[in-house]
Amino acid sequence: MAIITPRPQLTLAERLYLPAIVSGMWLTIRHFFVNLLGLKKKFTLEYPDEKCPPPPGCRGAPTLVRDEDGREKCVACQLCEFVCPPRAIRVTPEALPPGSRHAKIEKRPAAFEINMLRCIYCGFCQEVCPEEAIFLREKTILTGASRRELVHDKQRLLALGGSRPDSVKKWKDK
Amino acid sequence: MVNHAADIVVHWVQAGMATPWLVWLVITLMKCGAVVGVMMGMVAYTVLAERRFCAFIQDRLGPNRVGPFGLLQPVADGMKLFLKENVLPGHVNKVYYVLAPAITLFPALATIAVIPFGNRLGGEKMVIADLNVGILWVFSLAALGVYGIVLAGWASNSKYPFIGGVRSAAQLISYELAMGLSVIGVFMLAGSLNLGQVVEYQSHCWLVLKQPLGFLIFMVAMFAETNRTPFDLPEGEQELAAGYNTEYGSMKFALFFMGEYANMVVASAVMVTLFFGGWQVPFIPVEQWLGCSWLSGMVYIGCFLAKLAAFLFLFIWVRWTLPRFRYDQLMNLGWKVLLPLGLLNILLTALVLAGQR
Numbered sequence: 424m425a426i427i428t429p430r431p432q433l434t435l436a437e438r439l440y441l442p443a444i445v446s447g448m449w450l451t452i453r454h455f456f457v458n459l460l461g462l463k464k465k466f467t468l469e470y471p472d473e474k475c476p477p478p479p480g481c482r483g484a485p486t487l488v489r490d491e492d493g494r495e496k497c498v499a500c501q502l503c504e505f506v507c508p509p510r511a512i513r514v515t516p517e518a519l520p521p522g523s524r525h526a527k528i529e530k531r532p533a534a535f536e537i538n539m540l541r542c543i544y545c546g547f548c549q550e551v552c553p554e555e556a557i558f559l560r561e562k563t564i565l566t567g568a569s570r571r572e573l574v575h576d577k578q579r580l581l582a583l584g585g586s587r588p589d590s591v592k593k594w595k596d597k
Numbered sequence: 598m599v600n601h602a603a604d605i606v607v608h609w610v611q612a613g614m615a616t617p618w619l620v621w622l623v624i625t626l627m628k629c630g631a632v633v634g635v636m637m638g639m640v641a642y643t644v645l646a647e648r649r650f651c652a653f654i655q656d657r658l659g660p661n662r663v664g665p666f667g668l669l670q671p672v673a674d675g676m677k678l679f680l681k682e683n684v685l686p687g688h689v690n691k692v693y694y695v696l697a698p699a700i701t702l703f704p705a706l707a708t709i710a711v712i713p714f715g716n717r718l719g720g721e722k723m724v725i726a727d728l729n730v731g732i733l734w735v736f737s738l739a740a741l742g743v744y745g746i747v748l749a750g751w752a753s754n755s756k757y758p759f760i761g762g763v764r765s766a767a768q769l770i771s772y773e774l775a776m777g778l779s780v781i782g783v784f785m786l787a788g789s790l791n792l793g794q795v796v797e798y799q800s801h802c803w804l805v806l807k808q809p810l811g812f813l814i815f816m817v818a819m820f821a822e823t824n825r826t827p828f829d830l831p832e833g834e835q836e837l838a839a840g841y842n843t844e845y846g847s848m849k850f851a852l853f854f855m856g857e858y859a860n861m862v863v864a865s866a867v868m869v870t871l872f873f874g875g876w877q878v879p880f881i882p883v884e885q886w887l888g889c890s891w892l893s894g895m896v897y898i899g900c901f902l903a904k905l906a907a908f909l910f911l912f913i914w915v916r917w918t919l920p921r922f923r924y925d926q927l928m929n930l931g932w933k934v935l936l937p938l939g940l941l942n943i944l945l946t947a948l949v950l951a952g953q954r
Binding site: 465 | 650655657658661662718904915917918919
């Protein structure tokens, strides 16, 4: 069934435009003076001087974390490397030296590189990691003067990640 | 160099070569320089004011980083535009394409010549050209400004500029008539087409009080004339990219931009002169307090500039309040509302004048 919407009959005041114009002008001049005199909290952040802190849990740059003892958690299983959709991660595993305290873990990353120019912040690496060693952290502003600078190496990833205590002490000596 | 030039002038005066004609030439050139300088300064700072005020209206901050409060922004803008590559697209009609921006700016600079911007300064009338047909000069040149836009639309050889140019022409013929009719009432009362005499007529009562309808029509027509919102159809960003200046860049674009703002300054000056007492200071007898001195002359000029600034603010305020008219609404308003109202205004004025006799 067709619905016929009748055209509204405008009153003389509406057809004159003027009352509507005046009410609109009143609205804008109010905003003008409120902002000119700074009567209301301003929402604009003047970016390079004022930065908007990312909310906790924000998924920014992927980083590597250490446990509470300062041991890097990554065991170089390379699952993150395989799951990464844009192939931004490259892990080079190596064996732990035989005399090490953690020798039973067998592997650790000799090099761990994440190319931030390729990363799409999907969080798959964090999701797939069996050791909870890779986390997307609050670092959202990434700038560099060269492409090389934006390929984060292991030192940088660990520095960005910090430490994250574990609830399951999987590798602890029993 | 300066000393040398001063020596030459002194020498001329001593030699009796400072004929009245030469004195007139020097004074007129000085007035021209001052007026154009002040006007271009106003244009630059109106652009900044527009950007900052619209930001305030929209709860933003606006450009505030170049200099204190962003006051050096026009300098930065100007430098940027000067340094841009002057592109001449291959598909344009080259002569008219280059000519159009100049034609847009020229009328604004020429019309300001007949506007009395002050009473007297050292015995010299503060108007560049004291024409007897001042307002006709203003109207005829203001209409020429549209040629620049139409020419730009045509010469760009591109569809959006073309539509912009055609719209501009159609808008002009809808508004020019109403504009002309609306000021007839003013001249019936003032009895002269000379803008200086119109200002003198308003020494006791501003004409806006005697001609409110005429002022309203004239103001609407002036908004249309300067292509400002709600009548900015020729450049309507949303529907026509940038309208007539789509194909323009660098200084050629800057000329259009300056032309728009210079036209705003002229439109404000004409409105102040015709309806708001020109350079007259309301309620305060300046010459009784300060005497006929340079100081009172400067006060009059300051008063004129203050009124001008108020109107420029109105232009900005309206632009960031009202949406653009649809095309048929614009035609309706021009032909079916403003034109009859203009005629009515003339009739009413004539009846009142006849009744007084």
